[in-house]
Amino acid sequence: MKQFFLAFFLFTSCLSFAQSEDQNSFYLAETYYRQGEYEKATQIFEKLYQKSSFNTTYLTRLISCYQETDKFSTAENLLKNRIKKNTTHNYLYVLLGYNYQRQQLKELAQVNYDKAINSLEEFANYGGIIGRLFKDYNLLDYAILAYEKAMQKNPNVNYNFQIAQIYGEKGEYQKMFESYINLLDKNDSYLDLVQRYASRYITDDAENETNIVFRKTLLRKAASNPKNEWNILLSWLFAQQKDYNKAFIQEKALYQRNNGDLAEIFNLGKIAFDNADYGAASQCFQFVNENAFLEEEKIDANVYIAKIAVATKSSETENLFQQLFTEFGKNQQTIDLQVTYADYLTFSKNEPLQATKVLEEALTYANSKFEKGNIKLKLGDVLVFRGKFNKALIYFSQIQTQLKGSELAQEARFKVAQTSYFKGDFTWAKAQLKVLKSSTTQLIANDAVDLFLRITDNEPVDSIPSGLKQLAQAELLSYQNKNKEGLEVIENLFASKDLFANGLVPGEVIYDDALFLQAKLRIKEGQYLESISSLEKIIAADNQGFLVDDIYFLMAETYNYQLNDVEKAKEFYQKIIFDHPSSIYLVEARKKFRKLRGDNL
Template sequence: MQINNKTQNDYLIAENYYREGAYEKATQIYKKLYDKSPFNTTYLERLISCYQETDKFLEVEKLLNTRIRANASQTYLFVYLGYNYERQQLKEKAKINYNLALNSLDKNAAYGGLIGRIFKNYNLLDNAIIAYEKAMIKNKNANYSFQIAQIYGEKGDFKKMFEAYIDLVDKNENYFNLVQRYTSTYITDDSESETNILFRKTLLKKSVSNPKNIWNGLLSWLFAQQKDYKKALIQEKALYQRNSTDLSAIFSLGKNAFNNNDFSAAKECFDFINQKSFLKEEKIDANLYLAKIAVATKNPETEKFFQTLFTQFGKNTATIKLQVEYADFLTFHQNKPQKAKEVLEEALTFSHSKFDKARIKLKLGDILVFTGKYNKALIYFSQIQTQLKNHELAQQARFKVAQTSYFKGDFTWAKAQLKVLKSSTTQLIANDAVDLFLKITDNEPLDSIPSGLKQLAKAELLSYQNKDDEALAELDQLFTTKEVFANGLVPGEAIYDDVLLFQAKLFIKQKKYEDAVLSFAKIIAADNQGFLTDDVYYQMAELYNHKLNNPEKASEYYQKIIFEHASSIYLVEARKQYRKLRGDNI
């Protein structure tokens, strides 16, 4: 044990010298380590590197030739020797030794993996591929497809890289998740990108030559990455036909489509589950999302749909999430908060778990904020925080405490809650927390001088309560009265962009698209290099494209994102929409 500890300690000292460029000192320790363990390639590689960094190429040559004479079967040593010649610009001698190493694999592939690795470490990528391929030909149990794929990626040969990754899955389907993880580096949500097309073609070619369920799974994953959820569903349906016991993949796909606002594709997924499933719980979960879709798409039959579901599944413990969704619909879409409150109070009577109780109380809190009973709402939210510490529902409750405090104008308490949430494990909550925290810190009043934040918070509360005309009037007062700003809100005030952005969102909600464009244009006119610029350009492009029937103007703003904001999160979609408007065959 003592010897092992000393060896480890010596190695760490040598590594430290090596990294600091103290090669002479490192050489002395590595030589001692290598003499004790001559088959340790880590010590050998470092010793060789130290000699080469101090131009002692003859020492390397002597060392390696001695080893080769002692044991000619260790053919990986020829790679080290070849690279030693390469460092001296002796290309022919280097090539001879590389070939000795590679040709040795035709007889004995035992060192194939090691030879491939050494070539790769020396950035001799073509030779590394040859070594790995020879090793696999000689030994059918060897699988170096992963290493080969990575090398092709380094070389920028994406076609061969994808072929190698797919071969890896072909040999062992356990590599499915690994291949997803590594190929995701090259796959984007742009279906027309070069790498996406190559991956799709490679998969389709493989599925024709060697049909397997796994190819449908990878194609589904690819289409989902591209947000082509209906194409992904086709693949998942094909898989379901062969194994009609598991609908979980289609459920996940439906949720993904729903979260990305592709309600048509999401509905197809959940309709399919509703038709095929024999499990009551599965049907309830699918219908919950079908109800969410009906609400989101403002289906006039939504109320009737909810009642049909309660007739089919009842109002009980199994349908609590459905009842909470119904209460939300009644409050925020039907303006019937009292009826919603009654629905939730009934749900509390048969909720048995603390998590169900928390979901109900969260929605009750929302209704109380909607009806202006802020302090009672805060009590509900605080109870959930106390009872379910660190759970996602507790984090949601904390955010609602912060949001309600913001609405009330209590910015200090709101910030205290948001500071905690900025590191939330739930990304969506963390993002919302950061956005609200920045809005407060950027705009809060200083030294009792009004900043307009209280008025903006009040306008957001009014909008939350579905009082959009009153919210717009509150914002308008900032621009026209002198209660807060001496000359009304003008460019240069910290809150100017935030007010205009919220005003534009309210106009869009009211379908006043021309007014929304004017609000966006004022933000650009005030500061066309601001951090909101690409967001504003994209919103304007979308309005011109889909609401105002002005493709020329839409193209203009999509182009601004493409050419002026290359790092924008909207770049891929802007490029896609611009191509469509230009008439490209996508």
């Protein structure tokens, strides 16, 4: 028995060693092949193929090496001998055909390609490998033929995914989407996969060619064969395009068909709210409120309904809050509503002391550290509004300590940086912002980068005043809704001979930032023409600056919505479309330009 185990051990050890040696040889040959050293690669692949003639990888690489070194006859003889020995290995006709194609013998190539395709009548199980070989040789039409014939002969296999990818490579988007949808039609579990691959071609522009093709393909399928998946994909497409009303129609149809979950409609409402589409967001949350069975769902929806009232400056906002507190009470379930009310009291009604009382009461209802953290974050905001910086920093720091690594802690760190900036402590603000530039939350990271650049671009050099303290003071006054006082600080900054020899003029580092803040403050004060004047000065001084697309968009929006000057609005939307194609405002500018031009969207 011992001798048996010894013999078995020696056999398996030798086998493992041989396999390891073959692997090392393959890696070396592959390295030579990728480096274009085909003669060296040929020698190794020949040895590997002699030991393992059944290995398709060794064979295809060896044939390729022969072709790269113009040994077409050697490759042809090898393949013909293999076909004689293994008549069922019909995929070899693809290799042989390609060998002829490399020699410009197109008729012989086609004969062998056709043999490979026709062989699937009898041996459909080779459809996968034949299709893949055709694809590898960029013979895409033959690859599609192979996959389709294999599915025709064997209904149990599904190559629609491979076919869709090939149509994508060919730029035949309608056929690509039809193949993805056929894949999903056979198996609902492919929904995420189809969405992921479709997203490679879909943009946020509803007029993009692939968006239109995808939408039409889905609508045709939905008309001929109604199914939840088509509505889900249509809703997803419309959300990508920021057509939230259309997405809501799809989600509502899904809810009514399935009498199911309101979560998707609620999530769509949040997305619409975050993108300032308050009309669509209101529809979503009103629907949730009307159809929810759980009080918790109703409260969550009403929090956003209240936020929409605040954002749209509804005259009924105060009454709405009081009605909601009467209906749902002040308790642990309504903490988010209480925090939203405190924000409204502070930043819309200028009643920060009352807001502080609301938040301190809300703290008594909080059970979890995250609920307490959320309340403390808003308390810190209110204290900054009141100018109580040190107390605000205590709250922000507590959140960072108690909720390490959380998104709330990152937001608190940004608040520390922002508050330090308002105080004029630029060194500490930069230290916090450096950490946040790699934040996992994109919005926080972007805000951190913006503030970091504003400080580093404008901070004093060698203790020589630069105007950054005055800019930070004006931003604080804007934060506190003291817009007139903020404008006075900016105007004094422009006139300051103590800081600048000739006052703040073009060429000074802080010039653009001061004018941009002045423009935003003037808009808040209803001084729209004066705001345009500030923005025009930035363009005149530096029409290549990084603020240019922000400026054009703000000018277009001001002309469009405040000054009702359609032609001027179109002019500045058009500047973004043609002069700044990589701008984050491109899609929105294009959509609004088309609407003003009268296009039927």
